[in-house]
Amino acid sequence: MKEAVIAILVAAFVVLWTRLTLRNIFHQPLLQRKNFLGEEVASSAGLSFIGSAVLGWLLLCWRGLVDWHEGGQLMFASLWFGSLGLLDDLAGDAGAKGWRGHLMAFFRQRKVTTGFIKLVGGGVGAIFLSAWLFSVNVSPSLPRLSAHWLLLLIFGAVLIALSANTLNLLDVRPSRALKGFWALTFVGLLVSDGKGWWSLLPLLAGTVAYAPADFRRQAMMGDAGSNPLGACFGVWVLNHWMLLSSGIVTVELWILLAVFVALQIYAECRSLTEDIKRIPPLRWLDELGVRK
Numbered sequence: 001m002k003e004a005v006i007a008i009l010v011a012a013f014v015v016l017w018t019r020l021t022l023r024n025i026f027h028q029p030l031l032q033r034k035n036f037l038g039e040e041v042a043s044s045a046g047l048s049f050i051g052s053a054v055l056g057w058l059l060l061c062w063r064g065l066v067d068w069h070e071g072g073q074l075m076f077a078s079l080w081f082g083s084l085g086l087l088d089d090l091a092g093d094a095g096a097k098g099w100r101g102h103l104m105a106f107f108r109q110r111k112v113t114t115g116f117i118k119l120v121g122g123g124v125g126a127i128f129l130s131a132w133l134f135s136v137n138v139s140p141s142l143p144r145l146s147a148h149w150l151l152l153l154i155f156g157a158v159l160i161a162l163s164a165n166t167l168n169l170l171d172v173r174p175s176r177a178l179k180g181f182w183a184l185t186f187v188g189l190l191v192s193d194g195k196g197w198w199s200l201l202p203l204l205a206g207t208v209a210y211a212p213a214d215f216r217r218q219a220m221m222g223d224a225g226s227n228p229l230g231a232c233f234g235v236w237v238l239n240h241w242m243l244l245s246s247g248i249v250t251v252e253l254w255i256l257l258a259v260f261v262a263l264q265i266y267a268e269c270r271s272l273t274e275d276i277k278r279i280p281p282l283r284w285l286d287e288l289g290v291r292k
Contacts, residue, residue, distance in 0.1 A: 008199060009113025014049075018209035019048075019209055022045060022209075027043070031043050035174075035220060037217070043089055043222045045213060046221030046225010048225075050082045050225060052205075052206045053202035053203045053206045057075050060199075063256075070235075070236075074236065076129065077234075084122060090210065111221065112167070125160075126158070126161040126231070129235055133239065134153060134156060137243065138244060148247060155257070160231055160235060162264060163230040163233050163234030163260060165227075165260075166230055166260050167227065170226070171222070173273060173290075175288075175290050178221075179288075188200075200236060215289050216291045
């Protein structure tokens with residue numbers, strides 16, 4: 001009963017703070033952008049639920065419902081990837097697209113794009129988070145910097161980085177990134193048998209509070225919202241799908257990584273938006289709830 005009351009109070013606080021922050025974002029001229037239809041909307045609006053989620057995790061850690069290490073990892077992922085995303089939102093180079101475009105711009109033209117900074121910075125952040133996660137949770141019987149531990153470090157970093165970029169790939173049409181996150185959350189909780197739902201509560205409450213603005217095409221979460229959303233899911237899934245103490249990567253995690261890799265390759269070769277339009281069930285789901 002006590003935990004249910006705390007959940008309601010924290011969720012209500014996150015919802016209220018998200019709505020207040022979003023209202024402020026609507027009045028920031030620097031954050032006004034045109035969407036894919038040429039409409040003037042608030043961009044980088046994902047800052048509203050990311051900032052609120054950080055406060056939510058602080059409250060849950062304080063009450064002992066979320067481990068401070070996991071809460072700290074989620075807060076770091078939010079702030080680090082959110083900052084990189086905001087930089088790309090505000091000063092992004094529209095000429096370079098995809099990770100391949102940013103790498104080619106750097107190696108062929110010696111041009112450091114904001115996308116390249118996000119790529120390198122995201123990789124550094126993912127490595128740091130993976131090292132933190134496995135240093136804390138893996139049994140001391142597994143020597144640090146052993147081959148096994150280093151492989152775990154690489155696996156975790158790649159999963160977090162690709163999870164962040166996967167949500168970023170979806171954030172090109174209203175509601176798509178939100179639906180992607182909610183779908184991943186549903187699958188994640190299904191696999192974990194509901195364990196770890198406390199850690200996802202702030203993000204779920206924040207995204208639900210933000211959703212009406214996205215569905216009505218009044219705001220775009222931008223990289224400032226989609227990147228940290230994906231990174232946080234990557235951190236969460238490593239904490240709750242892995243057999244951490246023994247350092248064993250489960251089959252479900254390998255499947256998830258394979259899906260993320262396939263999506264990156266697919267998006268570099270084809271247009272997700274165009275293919276979604278051609279497949280009626282996906283088009284229906286993509287447009288579900290979005291203002292016409």
